[in-house]
Amino acid sequence: MTTELPDTTPPDSPSGAAAVEPTFARRVRSRRRIRAEHIRDYGIIVFVLAICVYFSFASPVFLTANNLLNIVYAQTPVGIAACAVTLTIIAGNFDLSLGAILALSEVLGAWVAVHWGIGWFFPVAIISGGVMGLINGLIITKLRVNAFLATLATALAFVGIATGVTGGLLITPTQSAFVFIGQNKAWNTIQYPNFIFLAVAVICQIVLTYTVFGRHLYGVGGNREGARLSGLNVDRIVIMTFVITGLACGLAGMIDASTTGSGSSQVGTTLALDAIAGVALGGTSIFGGVGSVWRTVVGVMMLGIITNGFNLLGVADYWQQIVRGCLIVGAVAVGSVIERR
Numbered sequence: 001m002t003t004e005l006p007d008t009t010p011p012d013s014p015s016g017a018a019a020v021e022p023t024f025a026r027r028v029r030s031r032r033r034i035r036a037e038h039i040r041d042y043g044i045i046v047f048v049l050a051i052c053v054y055f056s057f058a059s060p061v062f063l064t065a066n067n068l069l070n071i072v073y074a075q076t077p078v079g080i081a082a083c084a085v086t087l088t089i090i091a092g093n094f095d096l097s098l099g100a101i102l103a104l105s106e107v108l109g110a111w112v113a114v115h116w117g118i119g120w121f122f123p124v125a126i127i128s129g130g131v132m133g134l135i136n137g138l139i140i141t142k143l144r145v146n147a148f149l150a151t152l153a154t155a156l157a158f159v160g161i162a163t164g165v166t167g168g169l170l171i172t173p174t175q176s177a178f179v180f181i182g183q184n185k186a187w188n189t190i191q192y193p194n195f196i197f198l199a200v201a202v203i204c205q206i207v208l209t210y211t212v213f214g215r216h217l218y219g220v221g222g223n224r225e226g227a228r229l230s231g232l233n234v235d236r237i238v239i240m241t242f243v244i245t246g247l248a249c250g251l252a253g254m255i256d257a258s259t260t261g262s263g264s265s266q267v268g269t270t271l272a273l274d275a276i277a278g279v280a281l282g283g284t285s286i287f288g289g290v291g292s293v294w295r296t297v298v299g300v301m302m303l304g305i306i307t308n309g310f311n312l313l314g315v316a317d318y319w320q321q322i323v324r325g326c327l328i329v330g331a332v333a334v335g336s337v338i339e340r341r
Contacts, residue, residue: 043334044281044295047327048302055309062312069190075304076193077102077252077268079297082275083204084248086296088241089279090208092221092288095242097136097151098249098275099268100158105129105253107162110171110178110263118175125254126247132158133246137239155272162265171263182258193255200248205293217241221288277324278303281331302327 055062072079081098088095109125132154139150165171181192208214219227220237228234252271257263281299284291303324310320 044283044298044302044331048298048305051302051305051309055305055312059309059312062309065189067308067312069194071301071304071308072194072197073191074308075300076191076197077256078271078274078278078303079197079300080200080248080252080255081245081271082278082296082300083201083293084245085275086279086282086284086291086293087204087208087217088245089276089284089286090221090288090291091217091238091241092224093140093147093238093241094276094286095136095151095245096148096272097132097155097158098245099271100155100162101129101132101246101249102253102256102268102271103265104132104158104162104165105250106257106267107165107171107263107265109254110173110257111165113173113175113178114171118173118177121173121178121257122254125257126250129250129253130243130247133242133244133249134239136246137242140242141235141238159265166263166265168265172261179258179261182255182260193259196251196255200251201293201297208293213237213240218289221285221290223289274303275300277328280328283331283334286332299331 052062061067081102085095085098105125105128108128109121112120112124136147136151136154139145139154140147143150145153181196185191186195208217216227216232216237219230219232220234224234249271253268256267260267278300279291279296280286281302282292282295282297283299284296306323307320310317310323
């Protein structure tokens, strides 16, 4: 005689094939999500390698050491600003005043170099950038103005001040030290700004990866209200990101002025767009909470490689804009798909 055991499975619990199917589906979705994240995080490296291979075959000049160093040199101001604004975007904010901060910083630096002495050039250019970043942070956190609108407004104000200081003309200090950083090379090979770009990128990546402040940035960008309830001083963290971005733009302005030998209010008009494009191409989420500085560097360099390669091949400028636009849309689309999952 066979004794039939009672069924102890709760009525609402899946069993048999019904239980296997949801588990299998979850595993499939998990694998798909991992693959999508890999595309976002590492797809840009594959793409950069691919276009480098193409340009190296299309132009014998592309892979020369001088050309590659010139690409980095040309991207230095954008790269420095992009590395810093990556922290701001990870924390869930936006900054459209990057170019305006660069312009006013280099104008103020050049002005004090002429009127007060060359020793004032470097600290004034950098510190003034930090002050402008502080203004942005205070407006956004204390006045509760949307970051997009706040930095758009301050960009207009900063450019206006820069134009007022210069009167629409160039400020050209005569001291040789003014152009030392921007126009000289180490070992007669590598431009000094390249080292500065590398140092900024490494420092920002270390801050983001290995410090408590970096972890707080991810927390604030991922869930601001949750971060506030966890005891984080969200306003202070946000202000610090804008100050860091301002300092970096001031440094970029100092380098630009030293490179050109003058201070101008007409520079940096596309800096914000180029820097944010590099951040987006690097897979940093424009919604905050996800991103990496090293990928931003790759994104910025990809923009420089495209420009340089197209120029070597004699491709019209408008094709560069078309390709850039398509790449940015693709990168943001991949990030959005991952966010929805």
